[in-house]
Amino acid sequence: MAxxxxxxxxxxxxxxxxxxxxxxxxxFYIWDVLKLKQQHPEAxxxxxxxxxxxxxxxxxxxxPTEYGFFRYQSDEVDKNRQESIYHSxxxxxxxxxxxxxxxxxxxxxxxxFSKFLVEPCLKFQHFDKNEEKYYPDLIGYFGEDCELYDKxxxxxxxEVVFTNPxxxxxxxxxxxxxxxxxxxxxxxxLKLDTEFCGEINFTVDEVKKYYHALKKIFAKKVxxxxxxxxxxxxxxxxxxxxxxxxxQQTLLELxxxxxxxxxxxxxxxxxxxxxxxxKKLQANMSNxxxxxxDMQQREWILNTRLNHYLNMGFWQRLKFLLQIPIE
Numbered sequence: 356m357a358x359x360x361x362x363x364x365x366x367x368x369x370x371x372x373x374x375x376x377x378x379x380x381x382x383f384y385i386w387d388v389l390k391l392k393q394q395h396p397e398a399x400x401x402x403x404x405x406x407x408x409x410x411x412x413x414x415x416x417x418x419p420t421e422y423g424f425f426r427y428q429s430d431e432v433d434k435n436r437q438e439s440i441y442h443s444x445x446x447x448x449x450x451x452x453x454x455x456x457x458x459x460x461x462x463x464x465x466x467x468f469s470k471f472l473v474e475p476c477l478k479f480q481h482f483d484k485n486e487e488k489y490y491p492d493l494i495g496y497f498g499e500d501c502e503l504y505d506k507x508x509x510x511x512x513x514e515v516v517f518t519n520p521x522x523x524x525x526x527x528x529x530x531x532x533x534x535x536x537x538x539x540x541x542x543x544x545l546k547l548d549t550e551f552c553g554e555i556n557f558t559v560d561e562v563k564k565y566y567h568a569l570k571k572i573f574a575k576k577v578x579x580x581x582x583x584x585x586x587x588x589x590x591x592x593x594x595x596x597x598x599x600x601x602x603q604q605t606l607l608e609l610x611x612x613x614x615x616x617x618x619x620x621x622x623x624x625x626x627x628x629x630x631x632x633x634k635k636l637q638a639n640m641s642n643x644x645x646x647x648x649d650m651q652q653r654e655w656i657l658n659t660r661l662n663h664y665l666n667m668g669f670w671q672r673l674k675f676l677l678q679i680p681i682e
């Protein structure tokens with residue numbers, strides 16, 4: 356059974372309700388919906404609730420329950436789509452945050468997000484027959500003030516983990532397509548002495564209390580783990596530029612040193628050390644250039660395959676598509 360604490364809604368005109376001030380779809384919290392049902396039944400009856408996927412075609416109708424969560428209207432869908440209150444709450448809290456302070460291992464990163472996509476459908480276009488469709492919990496776009504902006508092109512996936520961590524095939528696919536993943540685990544400590552799994556022995560007030568408590572914790576810092584860590588071309592080029600600048604600065608410093616302060620032997624030792632460092636810099640630049648060359652070659656191959664597909668006739672495309680398994 357799915358247990359979701361938030362939903363989107365359609366009005367009597369079958370249109371999703373939009374929050375003009377926030378410039379995104381209105382969020383309906385389960386506790387507000389149950390209150391509306393009790394106090395304003397007529398207004399409640401004019402609403403239909405839906406799951407919160409980014410792609411409208413993937414949204415399913417939800418039913419609010421008195422226990423403090425939404426479930427899918429379809430019993431079959433509800434049975435197949437397992438989601439805990441812990442997972443749903445963490446997703447909601449994170450996507451409501453414009454700024455997240457991640458602690459990853461011993462490093463701290465500050466992300467300022469301009470927007471989030473909730474469970475978008477990703478189908479990577481590189482004609483891999485074994486490729487799957489992926490639905491990351493969140494895709495976030497962050498600003499240049501974060502030190503990871505150039506490396507990750509200002510975009511990352513956030514996966515909330517309660518029971519099942521990201522599997523390796525998904526991680527490899529995201530990294531191959533230049534999408535980083537930060538995994539946020541709901542530990543026993545983050546359950547905050549609650550139990551929302553198994554039998555329903557809780558109330559909507561307890562769910563609401565948990566949401567606000569988790570919101571306070573995440574406002575301070577969020578512990579995460581990097582599962583996919585791709586590197587952009589721009590980041591490679593910056594590394595090369597920085598190595599070249601460092602080499603030039605080192606040479607200049609050596610030239611500016613007064614010869615009277617050093618003996619010939621000291622100058623020779625410094626020269627030998629500098630020459631050794633220069634060779635290391637050259638090797639690093641060579642490796643980075645080779646990586647960039649490999650990435651450009653891969654991009655050319657993918658574009659060639661795409662153009663080949665686009666030039667196919669109707670029957671050739673149909674035959675080609677029938678060979679790709681639908682997962």
